[in-house]
Amino acid sequence: MSLDKERDPLVGLQEGGARFTIPKEPVRRRVHGIESFNVLRGGEYSFVPSLTGLKWLADLHE
Numbered sequence: 001m002s003l004d005k006e007r008d009p010l011v012g013l014q015e016g017g018a019r020f021t022i023p024k025e026p027v028r029r030r031v032h033g034i035e036s037f038n039v040l041r042g043g044e045y046s047f048v049p050s051l052t053g054l055k056w057l058a059d060l061h062e
Helices: 051-060
Strands: 018-022 029-034
Touching: none
Parallel strands: none
Antiparallel strands: 018 029
């Protein structure tokens, strides 16, 4: 069973007729007609270097 083509119902924006599969033995459960739970309003890219990287940058200033 391949689930890699489905989007996360809580995080991703959903297209019309989206479905989500809940893997379970002996029978999986499929939920159809999922709507988006969130609204995309913008984005942000954050760069957070490691402590080692920060120390390296600090040493460059000397």
